[in-house]
Amino acid sequence: MSDLLTVDGLRVDYLTAGEPFTAVRDISFEIRQNEILGLAGESGCGKSTVAYALMRLHKPPALVRKGHIRFEGRDVLSFTDTQLRAWRWSEVSMVFQSAMNSLSPVMTIFRQFYDMLRAHGPITKADAMDRTAEMLEMVGIPADRMHAHPHQLSGGMRQRVALALALTLQPKLIIMDEPTTALDVVVQREILQEVLRLKYKLGFSVLFITHDIALMAQISNRIGIMRAGEIVEIGTAAQIVTNPSHDYTRSLWDAMPLLAKRPEGVAHAV
């Protein structure tokens, strides 16, 4: 697998009244074609800062101090505003933790799709409507719900809409920052299955950020463990689960109450 995105020695500082606070300390990693890379860690470890910096969504007082981000060889940090606008959503998109906050409460679902489609090229309203219907059906939402406002949908449906929006322009990379944290486990499972099905169908890479390493282990190809702005360990999902080499990774596993192993012979759903 070749690399879709490479991050090389990235440092992000937050400017404060005193000394700048370094949230991301010279980290390097790559995301390969068609790969799900998980990034796990506690709150405050810098994992969301990495996600925002990758899309250049970080705002002052956050500042990329040094390092390189290359997307298919192109230097993301030197993009002009016009290049950035064209690049976002068409090649890399993001699904945020809270779908309620990432969708506009005063616009219908269709309107939000139309807005994005128009920003990326001329499109007629009828075509936009067809495209919206197609995308909503793809994530399992009846097409006629496109005329609903976000508050008329459940949390799980809103997160599906956010996912459909992120997929519409068929990006090569989707950054998911705690996409299911606000949802209950059954809905979480449904949405993640959907992501995997679509990934299989469309072929894209995912940077999956969460604090739930058990969940991450279920869907990622590789996992990076972050602490205090550094990646302390990165490896295949199997290796992080069965044979973590860093003490911190082991302590993360120990801190999680996991269900006792399923007794033999007990039939479970699925």
Next chain:
Amino acid sequence: MLSDTPILSLDALSKTFTLRPVFGRATEVKALRNVSLDLMPGRALALVGESGSGKSTVGRTIVGHHTPTSGRILFEGRDIAELTARADQMRYRQAVQMVFQDPFSALNPAHTIRHHLLRALSLHQPEADPETALRMILEDVELDPVSTPSKFPHELSGGQRQRVNFARALAVKARLIVADEPTSMLDVSIRKSILGLMQRLKDDRGLSILYITHDIATAEYLAEDTAVMFRGQVVEKGPTAQVVGTPQHDYTKLLRAAVPDPTLRLTGSDAGFASLARRVREESAHPVRALREITPGHVIAEHAEAAHA
């Protein structure tokens, strides 16, 4: 244990909220439908369910934030609606304390930890030497008794603040703690230590705990008994080993199967999970017609057919 009388019983508790929007007709939301539960002294009962299942409404009704639409709440066998004497009401409010999900908003940011705890101590344990009592309570919840009292809430981490909330419940000599998702806003790495604290309070001090959670794994870790709620009804209850270990109700099975298992890889094919989830949700929302006992104490709900719903 002292007795077989539950410290707290819910008897066919129902709660209907009426939503009156500025425009349009009022709508009714049946948050609780005939919820019956028993919490035995010195034990923990986990109340598990998805968001919107009514589990927090149960907790808030117990501590008196909501009045039930129908049904009774029995505290040590006495209906709390009949506690008319002020002394009796005070006794109940003292014995039953709530710990909230959000440790950041549950403490007054303008006051020190000493203030929070001394207020409770002076009201409820006036006979004790306040400084000694303060130190003992902080030690009980594993906080540093020397440095903590003078700190303000913002100087403590989320986990430490949650410990202060438990300390406050101890300061008023609570016997039953209603803990509503006490760990869900905390970092994964410290959740287990808060669960451990609750376990110790239960085992060493004989506190009873109603543990409200959406996380079935932590329920298994802490609670002797578990009840599963869905759409305002209890669909399965009994000893945790059975409810979580060998679930019998379809919804509990679904919940159990959806818990992330790091050794189970998900693939693009969901093997019918989504359609199963849809079917189970629909069936489990129907009114409970009867309860069926599987093994002693382990009960599941049988739902009315769609036509009667």
